[in-house]
Amino acid sequence: MPEQWQILRRQPGSALFIVLYKTIIQLLRMLWPLLLLWFMRKPGNEAKIDPWEIGVGAISIGVFLLSILTFYTFRFCIQGEDLVVKKGVLVRRQIIMPLHRIQAVHVEENWLHQLLDLAQISLDSPGTEETEVRITLRKRDAESFRQYIVGHARVKQASEASESNIKPKEEILFQLSTPDLFKLGLSANHLEAFFIMLAFGFSTLDNLERAINVEFSGVMRWLSDNAASSTAAALLFVAIAILMLSMVISIIRIVLQYGRFVFSEVDKGYRIQSGLINLKEKLIPFRKVQYISWKANWLRSKLPIFMLHFHVIGDENMRRKWTIKIPITQPEFVDKLLTYYHPQLDAAAGYLRVHPKYIVRRVLLAGLLPAALFFTIGYLNFGWMALWLLLLPIYTLIAAWLFQRKFRLYTDADALQVHRGVFGKEYIVLRWENIQSVAIRQGIYQRRHGLATLRLYTADKFISIPFILVADAEQLRDYAIAKIESGK
Amino acid sequence: MEAKLDHYHRGIAWLLFAISSFFLTILSFRYKAYALREHDVIYRSGWLVQSVRVCPFNRIQHCSVDSGVIDRRYGLSSLSVYTAGGAEADMKLAGLPKDVADDMRDFILSKTNKEHSA
Numbered sequence: 001m002p003e004q005w006q007i008l009r010r011q012p013g014s015a016l017f018i019v020l021y022k023t024i025i026q027l028l029r030m031l032w033p034l035l036l037l038w039f040m041r042k043p044g045n046e047a048k049i050d051p052w053e054i055g056v057g058a059i060s061i062g063v064f065l066l067s068i069l070t071f072y073t074f075r076f077c078i079q080g081e082d083l084v085v086k087k088g089v090l091v092r093r094q095i096i097m098p099l100h101r102i103q104a105v106h107v108e109e110n111w112l113h114q115l116l117d118l119a120q121i122s123l124d125s126p127g128t129e130e131t132e133v134r135i136t137l138r139k140r141d142a143e144s145f146r147q148y149i150v151g152h153a154r155v156k157q158a159s160e161a162s163e164s165n166i167k168p169k170e171e172i173l174f175q176l177s178t179p180d181l182f183k184l185g186l187s188a189n190h191l192e193a194f195f196i197m198l199a200f201g202f203s204t205l206d207n208l209e210r211a212i213n214v215e216f217s218g219v220m221r222w223l224s225d226n227a228a229s230s231t232a233a234a235l236l237f238v239a240i241a242i243l244m245l246s247m248v249i250s251i252i253r254i255v256l257q258y259g260r261f262v263f264s265e266v267d268k269g270y271r272i273q274s275g276l277i278n279l280k281e282k283l284i285p286f287r288k289v290q291y292i293s294w295k296a297n298w299l300r301s302k303l304p305i306f307m308l309h310f311h312v313i314g315d316e317n318m319r320r321k322w323t324i325k326i327p328i329t330q331p332e333f334v335d336k337l338l339t340y341y342h343p344q345l346d347a348a349a350g351y352l353r354v355h356p357k358y359i360v361r362r363v364l365l366a367g368l369l370p371a372a373l374f375f376t377i378g379y380l381n382f383g384w385m386a387l388w389l390l391l392l393p394i395y396t397l398i399a400a401w402l403f404q405r406k407f408r409l410y411t412d413a414d415a416l417q418v419h420r421g422v423f424g425k426e427y428i429v430l431r432w433e434n435i436q437s438v439a440i441r442q443g444i445y446q447r448r449h450g451l452a453t454l455r456l457y458t459a460d461k462f463i464s465i466p467f468i469l470v471a472d473a474e475q476l477r478d479y480a481i482a483k484i485e486s487g488k
Numbered sequence: 489m490e491a492k493l494d495h496y497h498r499g500i501a502w503l504l505f506a507i508s509s510f511f512l513t514i515l516s517f518r519y520k521a522y523a524l525r526e527h528d529v530i531y532r533s534g535w536l537v538q539s540v541r542v543c544p545f546n547r548i549q550h551c552s553v554d555s556g557v558i559d560r561r562y563g564l565s566s567l568s569v570y571t572a573g574g575a576e577a578d579m580k581l582a583g584l585p586k587d588v589a590d591d592m593r594d595f596i597l598s599k600t601n602k603e604h605s606a
Contacts, residue, residue: 290573313573436571437578439541447538459573477542484544485527 005078005148008086014116015136016071021112023067027060076135083123083149085133097133099152101125103288103313107142107281114279121146150283170271173336176261180329184258185251187299194246263326270310270337272324282324286340288312290434290458294334295426305329308337311460334427342431345410345417352409358467359400361445367396399423409465411476418463432483434458440473456480522581524595529569531579543578545599547571553589565589569596 028035034056066089074087078099085095104124113119119142122134137145176184259276269285294308307325328334338344371392378386399422408419418428439455446452452473454465465476516535523530528544549572555565567589568577584592 436547436573437541437543439539441534441537441539443537457571457578459571481528481542481544484547487546 008075008077010075011136012138019067019071097125105146105283110278170264170266172264174263184327185254188250188254189297190246190250284310289341290460291430293428297424301425313459342415345412354404354407355451355467357449358404362400363397367393432480433487435480438477438480543569548600551593551596553593567592
């Protein structure tokens with residue numbers, strides 16, 4: 001192993017460009033309404049400088065200086081078993097991250113990194129005070145640094161499980177072909193993309209409105225007034241146009257995220273590389289996997305394409321970070337990816353189902369109750385148009401019926417498997433020992449009918465087994481608890 | 489005028505919220521119970537939705553005892569138990585006498601240390 005990491009060092013000088021770039025983006029994000037105002041200020045007033053202009057300018061310069069100073073004070077090295085990071089301008093901080101506590105190492109390259117021949121490494125260690133450290137390095141240094149850390153973490157764990165089969169260093173399991181990528185894009189949930197677009201559009205509009213004091217809601221009112229008088233054909237045209245646009249956007253999103261997708265097996269883990277412009281990389285050690293799930297929306301379940309997710313510790317807390325799902329275009333890949341965790345359970349064996357009372361409860365509480373509530377409010381405001389709200393209980397009836405019909409819980413000595421879904425399909429495989437805690441929950445309706453909901457909490461999310469008999473729930477809980485408490 | 493009415497409505501909403509949460513606390517209080525068992529902690533809570541949660545000692549990462557201003561006035565503490573992963577406490581036993589909470593924390597820690605090293 002190279003000794004270069006033992007000496008306290010800064011990040012390479014070219015990484016300063018990245019820092020500056022990030023600072024500019026950050027400033028722009030905060031100040032763009034002000035900038036807009038500044039560009040649109042009344043002509044003739046250019047010569048006069050407002051005090052707020054000086055203030056904003058001074059703050060911007062201060063932010064720049066601070067980020068440059070932060071960059072120069074950031075130093076790191078490896079001392080023995082720990083990664084040591086020293087940083088801070090006004091308050092000096094020293095972070096010590098034990099190498100064996102590091103849960104995950106990510107390598108990321110956006111377009112600027114690629115231009116400067118750099119890569120950003122981020123290290124996660126949920127157990128320590130500072131959960132994340134990011135270091136920018138030259139590309140080849142990043143590779144050797146990553147290997148050093150991963151190798152080190154491995155040596156520490158080798159004593160726990162010394163496996164004799166020595167794997168080749170890296171084996172590509174599959175890549176995504178262009179037709180696959182296209183299929184993935186076409187089958188994405190366009191409705192979701194549509195709503196994201198809508199939300200984004202409205203929030204941008206709102207910001208603009210505040211910044212330049214123009215009322216866009218007037219435009220909207222004009223639009224809606226005219227929509228009422230226009231023909232159905234025009235409405236249909238608008239609907240199709242919006243759908244097409246959201247399709248294009250979701251396809252672009254998928255291509256950007258899953259372009260250059262490579263999934264490979266490395267020593268004791270999987271490596272995922274993905275991203276057309278911003279290439280990202282993620283390493284998932286086998287032993288960090290808490291449970292595995294794979295799901296498909298209605299369209300994808302027909303193709304079939306599944307999105308498989310390795311759930312690792314604290315994934316949910318790192319939402320804003322990169323939690324990639326693996327697109328599976330051939331069903332037999334699922335079994336291949338389960339080999340290091342637990343194979344799928346025998347589908348011919350007995351299983352547990354959700355009690356049909358689930359449908360009644362669901363329609364009452366999530367369908368009829370809100371519909372009645374909104375109907376009274378809606379009727380006062382819109383008259384009989386509020387009758388459309390009656391579609392809600394019908395929808396909940398269909399959804400609850402489908403859910404109750406599709407739900408299956410298979411169990412065996414080591415693991416459990418859940419099949420669920422409303423319109424699409426989802427599968428979950430969870431080993432009993434990956435459960436962290438268990439709860440049995442009962443609402444009033446459930447208590448009356450001797451039913452209960454079992455919640456299995458893992459280090460990622462919890463898995464819910466709704467509306468089963470109390471006796472079954474207690475039996476499952478006791479088995480899970482016994483399994484956890486007898487294990488290591 | 490309109491603004492005044494709005495304030496009035498908001499006041500009523502808050503009052504209703506406060507009253508209902510007060511009664512909910514009282515109603516759920518009777519059902520609340522906990523026990524330290526040989527290998528785990530068990531906690532029963534809730535009113536509309538009742539829940540019984542079990543946390544095995546060998547899954548507990550750490551636990552903490554906190555007491556707020558009002559808690560301190562009455563010599564109370566709350567014990568939070570954390571397992572791996574989640575940022576929130578898996579179990580929060582509120583309103584324990586200070587010494588009971590401290591004893592429970594020490595007991596759980598001694599248990600978790602033993603279970604982890606075993």
